[in-house]
Amino acid sequence: AQSVTQPDIHITVSEGASLELRCNYSYGATPYLFWYVQSPGQGLQLLLKYFSGDTLVQGIKGFEAEFKRSQSSFNLRKPSVHWSDAAEYFCAVGAMNTGFQKLVFGTGTRLLVSP
Amino acid sequence: AAGVIQSPRHLIKEKRETATLKCYPIPRHDTVYWYQQGPGQDPQFLISFYEKMQSDKGSIPDRFSAQQFSDYHSELNMSSLELGDSALYFCASSLTTDTQYFGPGTRLTVL
Numbered sequence: 694a695q696s697v698t699q700p701d702i703h704i705t706v707s708e709g710a711s712l713e714l715r716c717n718y719s720y721g722a723t724p725y726l727f728w729y730v731q732s733p734g735q736g737l738q739l740l741l742k743y744f745s746g747d748t749l750v751q752g753i754k755g756f757e758a759e760f761k762r763s764q765s766s767f768n769l770r771k772p773s774v775h776w777s778d779a780a781e782y783f784c785a786v787g788a789m790n791t792g793f794q795k796l797v798f799g800t801g802t803r804l805l806v807s808p
Numbered sequence: 809a810a811g812v813i814q815s816p817r818h819l820i821k822e823k824r825e826t827a828t829l830k831c832y833p834i835p836r837h838d839t840v841y842w843y844q845q846g847p848g849q850d851p852q853f854l855i856s857f858y859e860k861m862q863s864d865k866g867s868i869p870d871r872f873s874a875q876q877f878s879d880y881h882s883e884l885n886m887s888s889l890e891l892g893d894s895a896l897y898f899c900a901s902s903l904t905t906d907t908q909y910f911g912p913g914t915r916l917t918v919l
Contacts, residue, residue, distance in 0.1 A: 727907070729910070734915075735912065735913075736898065736910045736911055736912040736913050737851070737898065737900075737910040738910070739907060739909065739910075742907055783850060783851070787905075794902075794905045794908075795841065795853040795856060795864055795866060796841075796843075796851070796853065796900075796908060797853070798850040798851050798852075799850060800849075800850050801850055
């Protein structure tokens with residue numbers, strides 16, 4: 694079965710410092726991979742996605758992620774974190790079944806930004 | 809750009825009552841998904857519809873049912889509510905198997 698692991702439950706980063714959030718997936722075929730961000734009590738906003746092609750994908754708000762098939766990873770990065778980036782970040786894999794796709798999420802990483 | 813609309817945004821019900829959540833997908837999107845996110849949990853897939861037919865089913869209780877209508881909006885009906893049904897319910901829409909865009913969610917509280 695498909696699964697996503699986000700090993701870090703909480704991460705604290707100083708404002709202006711770089712960020713890397715880890716994501717490992719388990720999926721038998723070529724995965725569709727996503728990063729979503731959720732502010733408290735809010736919906737899920739898509740940051741970026743990987744379907745195929747270039748393994749380094751750019752997203753909104755200055756985020757990027759790199760797909761590494763050999764490591765089954767899709768880590769999210771940002772060179773300089775802003776206080777407004779504090780939120781919960783979810784990695785997800787699109788699991789195809791009956792020709793349609795459901796998202797399987799990781800447990801999320803809560804990002805705290807210190808002054 | 810138009811987004812996914814969910815109503816109501818907040819709902820409070822008593823145990824054993826019934827609730828109906830509504831979802832209006834992004835225009836021209838033909839696929840709707842429902843997810844449940846418990847407190848401090850990740851979203852869990854419940855059910856999806858493509859062109860008004862159920863396309864996939866996850867861990868949705870038998871007390872829940874859903875459908876997609878001719879205008880592509882969807883409703884999630886929940887009966888015999890239990891305390892454990894308290895959660896944030898998300899609807900997402902997509903154009904067939906393309907990227908899913910999420911609505912703001914409906915927060916259901918069962919007392």
